[in-house]
């Protein structure tokens with residue numbers, strides 16, 4: 139009977155937000171707890187199905203997983219590794235025939251940029267695991283590195299975005315491990331990157347470029363039976379590390395020449411399609427032009443994905459507010475999270491005027507804005523959800539707390555200042571502060587998609603705008619420090 143060591147480490151790390159992801163943010167299961175994933179539709183479940191079919195004995199170690207968020211604290215990697223090593227030691231009296239890993243592929247922690255590559259190298263330094271096949275599954279939004287390719291034999295990437303095939307991909311990966319056992323042949327991995335970063339919004343597999351690249355990958359697999367799988371890895375643009383971006387990897391027993399030709403064909407195709415992976419967004423000025431021309435009933439919204447609060451952004455960008463001021467737009471509404479401004483204004487009385495600084499004082503993406511305002515009202519910022527089925531209810535329950543909140547007005551622009559980040563998923567956020575959103579002409583919404591349930595019923599039009607911020611769709615607006623240059627589109631003149 140084959141004995142397989144099973145482990146998981148799953149996090150998509152967003153480097154451009156200030157929060158640090160700590161151990162308490164992770165769901166951790168150890169030992170037999172991992173079998174609790176049986177039947178839940180997860181990647182672990184997919185692996186266990188094949189293990190049962192093949193009659194493998196699974197040795198569960200540990201599975202760590204957290205939702206996407208900021209840089210991971212260094213001790214998370216230490217703890218994972220301690221758990222893993224202890225489990226390996228506990229099974230010291232038994233042979234291990236393979237390792238199966240459940241990964242994301244874009245995890246970064248303090249002190250270690252390429253967490254998955256590091257884990258794989260450490261596994262290879264354990265004597266008993268030096269030569270065993272290492273297979274596994276990972277997310278298409280991975281930054282797939284040379285260390286990952288060197289340490290693994292068969293890591294299989296999802297092929298669908300949205301990820302409807304995560305479990306199926308784990309089954310494919312486990313099937314390849316079964317193939318390796320059946321044939322006695324152990325593949326190796328090779329990878330190459332074409333020097334491209336695409337934002338997550340440009341990596342849907344229903345559209346070009348990913349659709350074309352996946353199709354080419356399938357053709358390569360059919361034409362070369364010794365290439366066991368071709369991974370089209372879209373990359374994760376919000377992780378800043380040397381290998382950030384698109385890459386291709388092969389699980390293969392073919393010759394180096396065949397592998398190189400396949401990878402080169404994929405890179406050439408990606409380069410040809412590089413422009414199509416950048417989504418088009420308007421500038422705030424272009425969006426305001428269109429709003430100015432439209433004679434519509436109801437407010438128009440300017441949606442700002444770069445400052446998407448639900449995606450981990452701070453909700454304090456002032457670029458669109460500045461554009462509204464420059465354009466002299468009246469009857470607009472903006473919500474900005476700024477506890478410092480709230481605290482400064484809380485000492486004043488309603489109707490009083492003062493100068494206030496609003497926005498990001500750390501100047502990370504956009505400078506803060508100093509402007510004269512009149513106090514309209516103040517409150518404790520608590521409100522009940524109007525829509526009990528909103529996404530916010532699932533996140534926070536029906537009573538929402540924005541922290542102490544102040545409403546001010548500057549030349550016809552209403553600014554609602556909160557002290558706690560509150561995703562704009564419920565109109566009670568406005569109405570609880572005495573503002574009727576239906577009566578505003580323009581509203582700035584710091585979200586990507588999830589606001590639509592609340593706003594779509596009341597608006598006349600919606601425009602998605604590009605601004606600098608941690609969730610900016612345009613990679614050129616992000617403060618990369620580590621990614622290898624030149625790379626498209628940061629260096630538009632770069633040639634392969």
Ligand SMILES: [Zn+2]
Pocket residue numbers: 277278279301
């Ligand atoms: Zn993903």
